[in-house]
Amino acid sequence: MSSGMLQNLIDPAILFFVFGVLAGAVRSNLEVPPALAKFFSLYLLVSLGLKGGANLAASGLPAAGALALGAALLMAALVPTYGFLILRRRTNPFDAAAIAATYGSVSAVTFIAAQQYLTQQGVAFGGYMTVAMVLMESPAIVMAVLLASYVRRRSAAPGEPAPSAALSMRKVLHEAFTDGAHLLLIGSLVIGFVTGDRGKQIMAPFAVDIFKGILAFFLLEMGLLVARQLRESQVRLERHLLAFALLMPVANAAVALALAAGLGLARGDAVLLAVLSASASYIVVPAIVRYAIPEARPGVYFTMSLACTFPFNILAGIPLYHAASGWLWS
Amino acid sequence: MRTLEPKKLLTLITSRDLQRLVLDTARRCGVGGYTIVPASGAGTSGVQTGILDGDSNVVIYIILSEPRLKTLLAEIDALMTAGYRVKALVSDIMILPRKAGSQG
Numbered sequence: 025m026s027s028g029m030l031q032n033l034i035d036p037a038i039l040f041f042v043f044g045v046l047a048g049a050v051r052s053n054l055e056v057p058p059a060l061a062k063f064f065s066l067y068l069l070v071s072l073g074l075k076g077g078a079n080l081a082a083s084g085l086p087a088a089g090a091l092a093l094g095a096a097l098l099m100a101a102l103v104p105t106y107g108f109l110i111l112r113r114r115t116n117p118f119d120a121a122a123i124a125a126t127y128g129s130v131s132a133v134t135f136i137a138a139q140q141y142l143t144q145q146g147v148a149f150g151g152y153m154t155v156a157m158v159l160m161e162s163p164a165i166v167m168a169v170l171l172a173s174y175v176r177r178r179s180a181a182p183g184e185p186a187p188s189a190a191l192s193m194r195k196v197l198h199e200a201f202t203d204g205a206h207l208l209l210i211g212s213l214v215i216g217f218v219t220g221d222r223g224k225q226i227m228a229p230f231a232v233d234i235f236k237g238i239l240a241f242f243l244l245e246m247g248l249l250v251a252r253q254l255r256e257s258q259v260r261l262e263r264h265l266l267a268f269a270l271l272m273p274v275a276n277a278a279v280a281l282a283l284a285a286g287l288g289l290a291r292g293d294a295v296l297l298a299v300l301s302a303s304a305s306y307i308v309v310p311a312i313v314r315y316a317i318p319e320a321r322p323g324v325y326f327t328m329s330l331a332c333t334f335p336f337n338i339l340a341g342i343p344l345y346h347a348a349s350g351w352l353w354s
Numbered sequence: 355m356r357t358l359e360p361k362k363l364l365t366l367i368t369s370r371d372l373q374r375l376v377l378d379t380a381r382r383c384g385v386g387g388y389t390i391v392p393a394s395g396a397g398t399s400g401v402q403t404g405i406l407d408g409d410s411n412v413v414i415y416i417i418l419s420e421p422r423l424k425t426l427l428a429e430i431d432a433l434m435t436a437g438y439r440v441k442a443l444v445s446d447i448m449i450l451p452r453k454a455g456s457q458g
Contacts, residue, residue, distance in 0.1 A: 058392075061405050118437075249405055256401045310408035311371040318437030322369070323400030326408050 029343040037240040044247020056245040064242040069209045071231040077216020078224035079151025089152035092293045095283050096156035099301045100163040104128030114264050117175040121168045122313045122320035126329050128164025129305035134337045138299040141342050149292030165200045165312050172317040196316040203308050253331040259323035269332035273302035277345045291353040298345040304329035358448040362423045367441040370410040383426040389415040
């Protein structure tokens with residue numbers, strides 16, 4: 025096992041995640057009250073937004089940052105496109121569109137864990153990468169909705185009108201851009217940017233000092249959740265979907281690292297771009313896809329994202345992408 | 355004591371993500387009152403632990419008259435046909451009216 029992976033595994037927050045999985049696996053009655061778990065997830069978004077906004081105010085948006093944001097948008101369009109084309113061959117098209125949207129979007133907690141890992145490794149990254157994360161949340165949803173509309177039109181019998189979704193595109197876009205978690209992150213980012221260094225100092229006892237402890241508690245809950253999904257879910261993932269959930273993150277990270285190297289991005293930004301591309305949404309996208317693509321099976325895309333890809337990235341993916349960046353940036 | 359009035363109880367089980375969609379549908383059918391209870395469980399949509407929005411269910415109780423029930427059920431059926439995961443259970447109930455002659 026590489027030293028980076030070992031260091032990642034002995035991080036307290038990561039160990040709490042592993043502990044949560046073990047506690048869930050042995051059917052412990054340990055649980056974090058749902059209201060607290062919800063608060064922790066909101067706290068992490070507020071803290072992430074405040075710190076990202078303050079760092080952005082301090083450093084501005086250099087040319088490299090603008091390039092990183094462009095690369096993030098490109099990956100947000102690429103991942104769901106080729107993801108859909110790969111899945112479409114062996115999966116029903118609505119599931120393919122929903123999974124493509126899930127993997128085209130991002131996981132904020134994976135991004136936070138990656139930031140923590142890079143900080144431990146002494147690798148610098150730009151505050152604008154939080155903006156990159158925000159930018160990468162929604163394009164995949166829009167693409168998936170368009171793909172699902174295309175599939176509906178194709179599946180209609182000749183001469184018959186295409187079955188339409190119960191919701192208009194406008195309504196879906198409204199849901200995508202006003203989702204509570206998404207909006208809170210943007211609001212925190214703007215507040216962090218406007219209040220700058222002074223705001224950062226004022227909020228530090230809340231947004232910085234207790235951050236690691238809250239992250240550990242949230243990851244404990246996520247570990248329990250992953251174990252419960254694996255143990256109790258009646259959804260049996262087909263082998264090719266399981267392979268997609270575990271291999272696609274690595275492929276997406278490889279594409280992102282190659283793109284970042286080609287654009288000359290800094291190593292820390294490249295690793296975060298790789299982590300964002302490799303992660304899959306389990307909060308924002310599943311909520312909207314339930315609305316927008318009701319034909320897709322929620323148990324499939326949610327289980328793939330939460331029970332397979334999330335733990336893979338947290339435990340192995342982040343150090344792996346960092347190690348891979350070492351070869352390209354040496 | 356006032357006379358018990360026959361009514362229908364519609365129990366809807368759905369994802370918390372779809373709560374607003376279902377309630378908007380009910381409102382369009384003239385439903386003004388309902389009760390929502392957070393729920394967890396498991397089914398073909400996976401485990402609903404009640405922790406994340408994506409794996410949380412709600413149970414929506416609506417007491418209504420038979421004509422209004424039929425209108426609403428037709429709308430719920432249209433949602434289910436479109437693929438939305440909603441379970442609808444109908445029961446006959448007797449209710450003590452809030453005041454004499456009140457309409458539900």
